Amino acid sequence: MAGAAGGGRGCVTLCGAQIRDLLDAKHNVLFDCDGVIWNGETAVTGAPEVVSLLKQRGKRVFFVTNNCTRPRENYVQKFSRLGFTDVAEEEIFSSAYCSAAYLRDVARLQGKVYVIGCGGVLKELRDAGVPVAEEEDAEPGASIYNCPLDPDVKAVLVGYDENFTFMKLAKACCYLRSSECLFLATDPDPWHPLRGGRVTPGSGSLTAALETASSRKATVIGKPSRFMFDCISSQFGLDPAHSLMIGDRLETDVLFGSNCGLATVLTLTGVSTLQEAFAFRDSQEPQQKHCAPDYVVESVADILQALEE
Amino acid sequence: MAASKCTQLTAALSRQLLDSIDCVLFDCDGVIWRGDQAIPGAPEVISSLKKNGKRVFFVTNNSTKTRQMYADKLGKLGFDATADEVFGTVYCSAVYLKNVCKLDGKVYLIGSNAMRQELEDVGIRPVGVGPDPVSGVQKDWANVPLDKEVQAVLVSFDEHFSYMKLNRALQYLCNPDCQFVGTNTDTRLPLEGGKAVPGTGCLLRAVETAAQRQAQVVGKPSNFMFECVASQLGLDLERCLMVGDRLDTDIMLGSNCGLKTLLTLTGVSTVAEAEANQKSECPHQQKMKEVRRVL
Numbered sequence: 001m002a003g004a005a006g007g008g009r010g011c012v013t014l015c016g017a018q019i020r021d022l023l024d025a026k027h028n029v030l031f032d033c034d035g036v037i038w039n040g041e042t043a044v045t046g047a048p049e050v051v052s053l054l055k056q057r058g059k060r061v062f063f064v065t066n067n068c069t070r071p072r073e074n075y076v077q078k079f080s081r082l083g084f085t086d087v088a089e090e091e092i093f094s095s096a097y098c099s100a101a102y103l104r105d106v107a108r109l110q111g112k113v114y115v116i117g118c119g120g121v122l123k124e125l126r127d128a129g130v131p132v133a134e135e136e137d138a139e140p141g142a143s144i145y146n147c148p149l150d151p152d153v154k155a156v157l158v159g160y161d162e163n164f165t166f167m168k169l170a171k172a173c174c175y176l177r178s179s180e181c182l183f184l185a186t187d188p189d190p191w192h193p194l195r196g197g198r199v200t201p202g203s204g205s206l207t208a209a210l211e212t213a214s215s216r217k218a219t220v221i222g223k224p225s226r227f228m229f230d231c232i233s234s235q236f237g238l239d240p241a242h243s244l245m246i247g248d249r250l251e252t253d254v255l256f257g258s259n260c261g262l263a264t265v266l267t268l269t270g271v272s273t274l275q276e277a278f279a280f281r282d283s284q285e286p287q288q289k290h291c292a293p294d295y296v297v298e299s300v301a302d303i304l305q306a307l308e309e
Numbered sequence: 310m311a312a313s314k315c316t317q318l319t320a321a322l323s324r325q326l327l328d329s330i331d332c333v334l335f336d337c338d339g340v341i342w343r344g345d346q347a348i349p350g351a352p353e354v355i356s357s358l359k360k361n362g363k364r365v366f367f368v369t370n371n372s373t374k375t376r377q378m379y380a381d382k383l384g385k386l387g388f389d390a391t392a393d394e395v396f397g398t399v400y401c402s403a404v405y406l407k408n409v410c411k412l413d414g415k416v417y418l419i420g421s422n423a424m425r426q427e428l429e430d431v432g433i434r435p436v437g438v439g440p441d442p443v444s445g446v447q448k449d450w451a452n453v454p455l456d457k458e459v460q461a462v463l464v465s466f467d468e469h470f471s472y473m474k475l476n477r478a479l480q481y482l483c484n485p486d487c488q489f490v491g492t493n494t495d496t497r498l499p500l501e502g503g504k505a506v507p508g509t510g511c512l513l514r515a516v517e518t519a520a521q522r523q524a525q526v527v528g529k530p531s532n533f534m535f536e537c538v539a540s541q542l543g544l545d546l547e548r549c550l551m552v553g554d555r556l557d558t559d560i561m562l563g564s565n566c567g568l569k570t571l572l573t574l575t576g577v578s579t580v581a582e583a584e585a586n587q588k589s590e591c592p593h594q595q596k597m598k599e600v601r602r603v604l
Contacts, residue, residue, distance in 0.1 A: 040448075069447075144468050144506050162443045162450075164472040170506050190518045191479065198451030199483065201475045205519035212496050212514045213507035 010281045010292040011274070014265070019306035022295065026263065028243040029054055030232075032223075033065040035248035035270020036300060040195045043082040044269050046301030051084055053307045061091060062232055064245075066187035066222040066252060068096035068159045068203065071123035090235070095186040095203075095222035096121040098231045099157055100128035102221055105234075107182055111154030114175050116161050116168050116206060121186060125157075144170045158210050158218065159186030159203045169209055176214040183214070187222025189252065193271055223247075223256035246300065248272060250280055250291045258290040266293035267300055315583050318571075330569065331548040333358055334538065336529075337369040337379075338499050339554035339576020342386055345501040348575055352387040365394060366538055368551075370528040370558060372398045372465040372492035372509050375423045398492040398528040399465065401537045403427040405527045406461060410488050415458040417481050419474050419512060420465035424492070428463075435463075443473045450476045461488035464516055464524065466498060466509045475515055482520040489520070493528030495558075529553075530561035535568070556582055 014022065023029075031037055037047040054061050063075075070078070072089045079087040099121065103109045112131040115121060125132050133150045144167050156172045175181050189202035207218050221227050232238060240261035247253020248270025257264035266277055274296060281292035297303070318326065335341055341351040358365050367379065367390065374382070376399075380392040406412045406428070418424060418435035428435045436456055443450075453476065462478045481487050494510040513524055527533050535551075538544065549568045553559020554576025563570035572583055 145500060145504060162447075162472045164475070166468050166470040166507070169470070169511065173507050190521060194448060194451045196451075199479065199519075200447060200450050201472065201479050201515070201519035205475060205515045206472075208518040209507070209511040209515035212511040215496065 010289075010294055011266075011277045011296055012294065013296045015297075015302060016306055019297070019303055022244070022263070022265075023054075023057075023059070023303070023306070026059070026242050026244040028060045028062065028236075028238050030062045030064050030229075030243060030245045030257075030262070031300070032245075032247035032249070032253045032270075033063055034067060035193065036246060036253075036267050037063075037084075038078075038082055039269070041082070043084070044299060044301065046299065046304045048083040048085065050300050050303045050307075052086065053304065055086065057307065060236065061087075062236075063087070063092045064223065064228050064232070064256075065093070066095045066189050066203075067192070068094060068099070068121050068186040068222075069118050070094065070096070070120040071127070072097055074120070093228055093232055094120070094124075095228070096124040096159070098228045099159070099184060099186050099221045100124040100130055101231050102184065102227060103130045103155060103157070103182075104128045106227075107155065109155055109182070112150060112152045113155040113157050114150070114153045114172060115157050115159075116164060116172055116210070117157060117159040117186065118161055118163075121157065121159050143167075147171050147174065149174055153181065155182035155184060156210075157184045157186065158207050160192070161206060164206055169213060172210055173213040176210070176216055183210075183216050183218045185218035185220045185222075187252075188220050188224075189222070189249075223252040224259055225256070226259050229256070229260040229262075246297075250276055250293070254293045255291045257293075263295070264293040265295045265297060267297050269299045315580075326550070326569070326571075327361070327363075329548065330363065330550045332364045332366070332544050333550045333552060334366045334368045334535070334563075334568075336551075336553035336555070336559045336576075337367055338371065340552060340559075340573050341367075341388070342382075343575075344499060345386075347386040347388070352389070356389050359389060364542070364544075365390070366542075367395045367397075368529070368534050368538065368559075368562075369395075369397045370493040370495050371498070372402070372528070373421055373423055373498070374399060375427055376400050378423060396534060396538050398534070399424050399427045401534055402463060402465065402490060402492045402527045403431045403433065404537055405525075405533055406433055406463065406490060407431045409533070410461060410490065410525075412460055412488070414460045415456060416461045416463050417456070417459045417478060418463050418465070419467045419470060419478060419516070420463065420492075421467060424463070424465045434458075437474065437477065440469045441471055441473045441477070443471065451480065453477055453480055455480055459487065461490060462516070463490045463492070464509065464513045465492035467512060470512050470515075475519060478516045479519045482516070482522055489516075489522055489524045491524035491526045491528075494526055495528070529555075529558035530565060532562065532566055535562060535566045554578060 075092045112133045114133045185207040188204045190204040191199040192202045243262045245257030245262045246265045250272040254264045376392040376395045379395040383390040415434045491513040495508040496510040497505040498508040546567045551563030551568045552571045556578040560570045
């Protein structure tokens with residue numbers, strides 16, 4: 001495939017016929033959400049049409065997001081609200097949904113999970129039938145020096161939590177003293193982008209606190225870890241050679257695609273820049289090179305142009 | 310004094326060591342006390358050292374107490390000590406912000422009232438102390454009102470640590486001109502009664518991760534703690550001894566500053582670890598009892 005950019009392999013900017021050729025070879029397209037098909041509450045121009053057209057052309061489309069703040073049914077509503085007409089719940093894979101799936105199907109948890117997380121994670125756990133340790137806020141006599149522990153807890157799951165407190169950190173740390181207690185994190189993102197170039201602390205920062213407190217490393221479910229791909233594959237049977245990952249964050253989406261053997265496309269409507277992509281491509285370190293995308297598009301709307309020509 | 314490393318101190322060597330020094334710096338947790346109990350013999354060692362004309366200082370990473378609070382604890386446990394002999398990270402961080410960061414305004418503080426007090430005592434105005442629960446929705450958090458006079462973020466031990474505090478610190482630190490200081494990186498804070506809770510190091514890691522920035526750390530093994538003592542009191546490095554229980558903080562600080570170092574086995578580190586570290590930062594090894602007998 002002829003590419004536009006100079007220099008080494010990768011980071012090839014695609015247009016028109018090149019995109020068509022790429023898509024002809026791929027049966028499955030995986031999209032990240034934030035910064036790729038929408039930004040906040042605004043769809044990226046052309047994104048809804050791209051998703052529809054891909055499906056019309058017989059491609060299977062999946063959405064793979066590290067954002068663990070909503071349960072899947074809320075995502076369905078968001079898709080609909082933003083003009084995506086035919087996205088089904090089964091096509092949406094969030095780190096919250098996959099964390100619950102991991103606890104139920106991979107870890108086969110016997111016991112409860114202590115959660116540092118928000119409503120989205122709790123709902124997915126309940127839907128998956130994974131028992132959650134109750135949070136007793138106003139336990140008389142409880143303080144950070146003396147917190148009551150639930151003997152049935154066999155796992156700790158940490159993710160974005162706007163109600164994070166020192167008490168939760170202390171409690172989770174107590175549970176993690178037992179080497180039999182599993183330690184999971186929804187995703188590694190240190191911060192999340194908000195509108196206007198602003199940021200808010202992400203799951204990764206809370207996980208860092210807990211890893212430091214417990215001297216243990218969390219098993220991370222979200223991208224760039226493979227698990228979300230394995231989760232989709234276990235339900236839909238995906239062949240990596242015929243699958244494409246489209247994302248906006250080099251250290252998560254592109255590295256994820258690379259780790260799973262997928263072709264990767266960086267879109268420039270989100271977090272990472274072309275310059276950052278080139279820097280990864282030209283790095284001497286193998287791990288850094290895996291963050292360089294195979295291809296680059298300005299926006300997913302470029303796919304629209306290719307499909308409509 | 311022989312330049313050999315990891316030497317077990319005998320009575321004779323102890324006498325030699327004591328003759329070669331004028332000043333002894335003691336770590337506290339695991340060295341002279343454990344929680345709220347003095348280590349047997351430790352108060353007597355301190356008194357004897359002073360009677361023998363040695364100056365004694367206490368250098369601790371614990372970031373929950375002011376100098377006066379330490380002096381009160383020392384007194385209660387039977388130690389002969391005064392507030393100006395104590396150099397905790399709370400006091401040293403205030404000095405650091407004032408003299409090294411040249412702070413002339415406010416600091417956003419994740420910390421306790423003790424930390425606030427020491428800052429106010431050196432003329433720095435802290436904001437943010439106390440509970441800070443979340444309110445509003447996600448898009449409000451990026452727009453929390455920021456105090457324009459804040460020139461630095463300081464992270465120390467804070468039992469009121471919350472997502473909202475982490476968020477505010479992040480918003481201030483998005484400005485590259487805002488300085489970023491942490492009192493210490495200890496992962497656990499030992500408490501009375503032998504328990505422990507997550508330490509300042511955990512809170513600092515959370516803020517560093519969110520902001521993708523590294524803090525300047527005041528506490529051991531950073532040299533600043535010693536520099537703080539030395540600059541106020543005019544010490545001769547060659548005649549100073551650092552006594553601690555942790556190879557990676559106390560002994561490392563001592564070695565980095567060119568002091569003689571003494572590892573006591575009543576705390577965290579072990580003989581095996583000391584010998585494994587032989588190439589990099591080796592202590593003279595001992596138990597406090599030996600020193601006391603010699604005195």
